[in-house]
Amino acid sequence: MCGILAFFVKRSLLYEFRASADNLFRCNSLCVFQCNFSNMRKNYESAVEKLNYLQSNISALKDNEKTAAKGLPATSLKNVKIYLKRIGITQDQLDSQLSVIHVSGTKGKGSTCAYCESLLRHCGYKTGFYSSPHLVAVRERIRINGQPMSESDFAVYFWDVYKTLEANRDESSSMPFYFSFLTVMAIKVFLAEKVDVAIIEVGIGGENDATNMFRHTPVVGISSLGLDHMKLLGDTVEKIAWQKAGIMKKGSISITAHNQPPSALKVLYERANEKQCKLFEAPPFEKYEWSHKLGDLNLSGTIHEINASLGLQLAYAWLAKCKKRGSLDIIGRSFKLETDFFSGIKDCFWPGRQQIITRRNGDFRYYIDGAHTIESMNECSNWFNGQVKGTNVNFLLQNKDMVELDKC
Incomplete structure (x- = not known):
């Protein structure tokens, strides 16, 4: 396309179309723009290609299943901390510069995160959102203010992280697997973009998940629990609950969905006591006091109401704890939803889910x-x-x- 545009510029001069200097400038500018766009596109595509060369998460899971005697091994988490250090991000930076809402669970954790992100964005805060998997493009996994990263921004951050990791490796160092790389990149993006809050969705489990590098997470969410990844997390819902609760930290406000199996809920409370944090249960969705018509929300299905209620509680808890907006005393209880919260639920869009x-x-x-x-x-x-x-x-x-x- 660049060559064709350049050809037309020359042709217009050759046949003396009486193009003004201004028009000629526009033609050349268009050519440069198209060339730059083409280069940016190639840069993005090469970044995705390089990313795909890293061992996929599926392959890593198969390897882990062969070696995991007692649950998901801590290798990924340990390595992510090393990778962050290799690109110059310290634990102190994570503690002081990134406010995190961390969400684990079996079902609905992505939707819960999406509701929480939308709510806080409608309250006027700059949000980061890390989720998996993606539906169409890998850029969907890392979002700023609800929008997937642009191709150009994704490429810039990708090559920055990739080249820095390569430059700081030695003979014993490795490059991250697919999911671990994106986790490191997401943290880099959120710090560089100075988000007010980062909503982080756990990959698998919680205790040893690659995202569990935070020491002082202010707010933790645990969505509906069930049997998944049993070779890695355990063959009972109680064992799985133990793993998912591993993201709780001392002093965290931890909130779980209200529909948990009783035996799993018991484990969550035990883990909260162990981690020295408070655990609350999100109320049923219909218990809230609405300032607008509930039917306008267009929520379809019980599971969306469960996830929306958990998202509401997580957003409110973060506002109350980190921004002193609201009362810590009503976390886990229903409350009146003002316009910002109503709009946050109504305008939330999570593609591919109902x-x-x-x-x-x-x-x-x-x-x-x-x-x-x-x-x-x-x-x-x-x-x-x-x-x-x-x-x-x-x-x-x-x-x-x-x-x-x-x-x-």
Whole structure:
């Protein structure tokens, strides 16, 4: 494209189209812009290609499953701390310059983080948000003020981190795996962009997850618990709860979803006592006092209400603890939601989660959702059935079907 634009500039001079000096400047500027855009695009694509050369998280999981005798090994967390040091980020910087809301769980932790981020952004704070996995582009994993990083910004930060890590490695040093690299890069971005708060979603587990490098996390969230990654986290919900609660820190305000299995909830309270922090349960969504019509929120499904309530509690707890906006005494209880909080819930968009896309004037509808546990698959099928009720389309997964799918 650059060559063609340059050719037209020359051609206009050759045939004396009487282009003014101003028009000629614009043509040359357009050519330079297109060239720069092309270079930025190539720089981004080469960054993604280099990132993909790093061992994928799936491969790392398979290796961990072979060696993990007692839960997820601490190797990833230990290495992330080393990588951060190699790019010049100290533990003291993490403690003093980054205010974090850390969220673990089995189901809904991404949605919970999305609600929390949207709420705090609508309250006027600059937010960072680190999540996984991505749906379309890896840039989605690192967001500033709700927006995925631009291709150019992603490339700049990627090459900065990558080249610094390479320059500071020795014969015994390695490069991070895919997820660990992005975790290190996200921390770099959030510090450089001076976000007011970073909402961090755990990758797997919690206790030994690569994101668990923070020592003084002010607010911790634990979404709905169930059986997942059992080879790494344990074969019971109690063992999994123990791992997920590993992100609790001394003095943290820890809040969990209100629908936890009783045995898992008992473990969470035990861990909170061990970690010397307070644990609260988010109230049911309908318990809040709304300043607007609840129906305007367009929440679909019980799980979204559970996640939204947890997100509300996390955002409120951070405001009360870190910004002295609100009372610590009402954390874990329902409260009146003013306009900022209502808008934060209403305007939150988390693609691929109970999302409906309409095409061709409504002739085609795509119902998009995801699930990786039996409970989530039930929720997914219930949502779909509720959406298409009364039409000539129906879909239902019975428990036995889900078990078979779970084996695949």
